[in-house]
Amino acid sequence: MNAHMSPDEFRRHGHQVIDWIADYHERLESFPVLSQASPGNVRASLPADPPERGEGFESVLADLDRVIMPGITHWQHPSFFAFFPANASGPAILGDLLASGLGVQGMLWATSPAATELETHMLDWLATLLGLDPRFRSDSAGGGVIQHSASDAALVALVAALHRVSGGATETAGTAAGRFTVYTSEQTHSSVEKACRVAGVGSAALRKLRIDPATQAADAGHLADLLAADVAAGYTPALVVASVGATGTGALDPVGTLADLAHEHGAWLHVDAAWAGVAAVCDELRWINAGVEKADSYCTNPHKWLLTNFDCNAFWVADRAALIGALSILPEYLRNEATESGEVFDYRDWQVPLGRRFRALKLWTVLRWYGARGLRDHIRGHVALAQEFAGWVAADGRFELLAPHPLALVTFALRAGDAATRSALHAVNASGDAYLTHTLVNGRLAIRMAIGSVLTERRHVEAAWHAIQAQA
Structure with missing residues (x-):
């Protein structure tokens, strides 16, 4: 039986792992971007039963190449243009390694003060870098926290909204405390509907807003009509979700107008800027924050486009009282002097799970390594490439741009129709x-x-x- 890995063994194998990761990044272009595995291939390469005796770490690394790599779609490949990016930079990987080495479970301030206070400070740093309203800073009534993803942010925003609009009744009576409704654009991520299901209001409570065909943004007039009709029918509007950079097309909703309508009916306004929000590190792109100062909550993902590996969703609230009121349960075994003092944040009260990783450490390493200037250069370079790409599409009469493209997402099609577009896409991906x-x-x-x-x-x-053109 293998004993626990000694510090010397860890050092030796750790060097091997770092070398493997560095080599992987150097040879990324040699891999097909999309995994060529068929369903079941990876499992067929694994033993049916777990090992009876421990194995050497060298055999694990050997099987990493033999078993795992054929089933990897290479998200860090320079020709990965799918979904949205999932940045994994060197500083972030090392920060994550440090967090794993420390093994902190930061559910309470008391369980590691540095984990909580660094997170609070990093969210304030990020709020400054993005030019967010001072209401979202920790020295106000609000503050920031790291969630797993924008999906978690949508869920906790809904739970906080239900708490506020019900006067706290949903914590005891559940959704039976009222007939609640939620509103978002047809373009918004599916996480909002999932949040409705998880929170117990159900998919039937979700109202999807029409979009402007030209901009793909939510139709504020439609929201006004839906709110009025629901209130007249005895429903209680709880949450409106505005998108800044919707998944399909990168659409930008009229946040300020949606916020005014939401607040007129006592509803919470949450802004999902999962991908696009980090672009506000660039002064010339800060226009994407228009109306965000009226939001009750806001989120963006450094793990998408700001060089911080998954998972790291930055979520802010303008007033933390509703969030904590909805999620705080304090059993005796968690009571401690710091919590009782009311002078600290216990981030377990800002999320669904009790436990939490030291994710602020990787955000800290990224912000310190790149600095504001490096982050801006990163974003600006991609925006410039996207604008150049859009120019190539517009100049080729076989293709057509289908939505605005102010950032780094370009949506286009072949004029020959859906079948031609689908064929070209499949051929490029299959290559x-x-x-x-x-x-x-x-x-x-x-x-x-x-x-x-x-x-x-x-x-x-x-x-x-050129590959796309060749398939047109």
Whole structure:
């Protein structure tokens, strides 16, 4: 039986792991972007039963190449243009390693003060970098916290909204305390509907707003009509979710107008800026924050486009009282002097789970390594590439741009129709040279070109475009 790994063994194998990761990043371009595995391939390469005796770590690394790598879609590949980026930079990987080495469970301030206070400070730093309203800072009535993802942010925003609109009744009576409704655009991520299911109000409570065909943004007039009709029918509007950079097309909702309508009926306004929000580190792109100062909560994902590996969703509230009121349960075994003093944040009260990782450490390493200037250069480079790509699409008469593209997502299609667009997309993805995904824009099949990988250069974007052209 293998004993616990000694510090010397850990040091030796740790060096091997770091070398493997560094080598992987160096050879990323040699892999097909999209995994070529068929269902069941990976499991067929694994033993049916777990080992009776421990094995050497060398055999684990050998099987990493033999078993795991064929089943990997390479999200860090410079020709990965699918979904949205999932940045994993060197400083973030090392920060995550440090967090794993410390093994902190930061549910309470008392369980590791540094984990809580660094997180609070990093969310304040990030609020400054993004130019967010001072209401979201920890020295106000609000504050920030790291959630797993924007899906978690949507759920806790809904739970806080239900707490506030019911006067706290939902904590005891559940959703039976009222007939609640939730509103969001047709373009908004599916996480809002899932939040409705998890929170207990159900999918039937969700109202999907029409969109403007030209901008793909939510129709504020439709929200006004739905709110009035629901109130007249005896429903209680609880939450309105506005998107800044919707998943399908990158659409930007009229946040300020939606917020005014939500607040007129006592509803909570949450802004989902999961992908696009981090672009506000650039002064010239800070216009995407228009109306955010009226929001009750706001989230964006450093783990998408700000060089911080998954998972790291930055979530802020303008008034933390409703969030804590909805989620705080204090059993005797968690009581401690610091919590009782009311002078500290216990982030277990800001999320659904009790336990939490030291995720602020990787955000800290990223912000310190790159600095504000490095973050801006990262975003600006991708936005410039996307604008150049959009120019190539517009100049080729076989293709058509289908939605605005002010950031780093370009949505386009072949004029020949959906079948031609689908065929071109499948052929490019099957080649392994690039990976793109699709959406629907006004009922038409469209290709999404999402530029954001840490390693992406102009030559990768140009190569992808030539591959697409070759299939037209």
